[in-house]
Amino acid sequence: MTADPQIPLLSVRDLKVHFPIHRGVLQRQVGTVRAVDGVSFDLGRNETLGLVGESGCGKSTTGLALTGLVPPTEGTVMFDGKRVGSESGVDLQTYRRRMQIVFQDPYSSLNPRQRVSDILRVPLDIHGIGTRAERPQMVLDMMERVGLRPDQARNYPHQFSGGQRQRIGIARALMLNPDVIVCDEPVSALDVSVQAQILNLLRDLQAELGVAFLFISHDLGVVEHIARKVAVMYLGKIVEMADRRTLFANPVHPYTERLLGSMPSLDPRKRHSFEVASDDIPSATSIPSGCAFRTRCPLATAVCAKEVPPATERAPGHVVACHNR
Ligand SMILES: Nc1ncnc2c1ncn2[C@@H]1O[C@H](COP(=O)(O)OP(=O)(O)OP(=O)(O)O)[C@@H](O)[C@H]1O
Numbered sequence: 001m002t003a004d005p006q007i008p009l010l011s012v013r014d015l016k017v018h019f020p021i022h023r024g025v026l027q028r029q030v031g032t033v034r035a036v037d038g039v040s041f042d043l044g045r046n047e048t049l050g051l052v053g054e055s056g057c058g059k060s061t062t063g064l065a066l067t068g069l070v071p072p073t074e075g076t077v078m079f080d081g082k083r084v085g086s087e088s089g090v091d092l093q094t095y096r097r098r099m100q101i102v103f104q105d106p107y108s109s110l111n112p113r114q115r116v117s118d119i120l121r122v123p124l125d126i127h128g129i130g131t132r133a134e135r136p137q138m139v140l141d142m143m144e145r146v147g148l149r150p151d152q153a154r155n156y157p158h159q160f161s162g163g164q165r166q167r168i169g170i171a172r173a174l175m176l177n178p179d180v181i182v183c184d185e186p187v188s189a190l191d192v193s194v195q196a197q198i199l200n201l202l203r204d205l206q207a208e209l210g211v212a213f214l215f216i217s218h219d220l221g222v223v224e225h226i227a228r229k230v231a232v233m234y235l236g237k238i239v240e241m242a243d244r245r246t247l248f249a250n251p252v253h254p255y256t257e258r259l260l261g262s263m264p265s266l267d268p269r270k271r272h273s274f275e276v277a278s279d280d281i282p283s284a285t286s287i288p289s290g291c292a293f294r295t296r297c298p299l300a301t302a303v304c305a306k307e308v309p310p311a312t313e314r315a316p317g318h319v320v321a322c323h324n325r
C-alpha cells in the first residue's frame with residue numbers, strides 16, 4: 001500500500017450498472033434497468049461515507065459492483081491510486097480481498113449449516129492466510145474482537161440472536177483484514193436497542209483497524225450517527241455529497257431538502273425510513289430525461305428536461321447536481 005494521504009483509498013468515476021430486461025420466448029431485450037447510472041465519489045482511509053436515497057435508487061447495486069458481486073457496465077475504480085482490473089493496476093483477486101461487504105440480513109447471508117468457526121475460517125482457507133494450525137486461534141480472536149464468546153464457536157447461525165448474527169457477518173468481513181467494508185443496511189433488520197450496539201461496534205472497529213466504510217442506509221438518523229461524509233442518491237446518480245454537518249445543516253439539492261424534511265425524528269424510538277412521499281416515483285427502467293428528479297421537483301424549469309445537471313463543487317467537498325440551485 002502506498003498510504004499516500006493525498007490519494008484516496010477508493011476513487012470511483014462514472015460507475016454504471018445496467019441490467020437488460022428480456023421478454024418472451026425469444027428472450028428479446030425490451031429495455032434496460034439503469035440501476036446505477038454514473039456514480040462518482042472518493043473514499044479516504046479510515047473514513048465513512050454514508051450513501052442514502054429511496055428504495056430502488058441503486059445503493060445496493062453500487063455496493064455490489066464495488067465488491068465485484070455484479071459486473072459494472074462502465075466506469076473506473078481506482079484503488080490506492082491504481083486502476084482495478086487493468087494490467088498495470090490492482091488485480092481483481094487482491095482488490096476483492098481488500099473490499100468486503102456486510103449485508104442487511106445476517107441470517108440469509110450466513111450458511112445455516114456451517115458452524116461459526118467454519119464460516120469465519122473459510123475466507124482464511126480460500127486466501128491461504130495463516131497456517132492450518134494458526135487459523136482456529138485467528139477465528140477465536142476475531143470472535144472476541146466483535147463481542148462474541150469463544151465458547152460459541154461451534155454454534156450454528158440459528159443459535160444466535162439477530163444482533164449476534166450481525167456480529168458474525170462483521171467478523172466474516174474482517175477476517176481478511178480489508179481496507180474497505182461496504183455495509184449494506186447493516187442495522188436495518190435489527191431491533192432499535194441492538195442497532196446502537198452494532199453501530200458502536202463498527203465505530204470501535206474502525207478506530208482500531210483503520211478500515212473505511214461505505215455505509216448504505218435508508219435511515220438518515222443512522223447515517224448522521226456514523227458517517228463523516230454523506231452522498232444522496234436519486235435514480236442511479238449522486239445528486240448531492242458533502243460532509244455530514246454541511247449536508248444536514250445546509251442541504252442545497254431540492255431532493256436532499258425533501259429527504260431531510262421528511263425525516264421524522266432523531267429520537268430512535270420514533271424513527272422511520274424517510275419514504276413518506278406519496279407522489280409517483282419514476283423507476284430505473286424509465287428515468288426521466290435531463291434531471292431525473294425534475295418530475296418531482298418544485299424548482300424544475302425547461303432546462304431540467306433537456307440537460308443532465310453536471311455535478312459541480314459548490315464549496316470544498318460539497319458537490320451538487322442541480323440547474324437551479
Ligand atoms: N439483478 C438485477 N436485475 C435487474 N434489475 C435489478 C437487479 N438488481 C437490482 N435491479 C434494479 O435496480 C434498481 C436498483 O436496485 P438496488 O437494489 O440497487 O436499490 P436500493 O437503493 O438498494 O434499494 P433498497 O433501499 O430497496 O435496498 C431497482 O430498480 C432494482 O429493481
Ligand SMILES: [Mg+2]
Binds near residue numbers: 059
Ligand atoms: Mg438495497
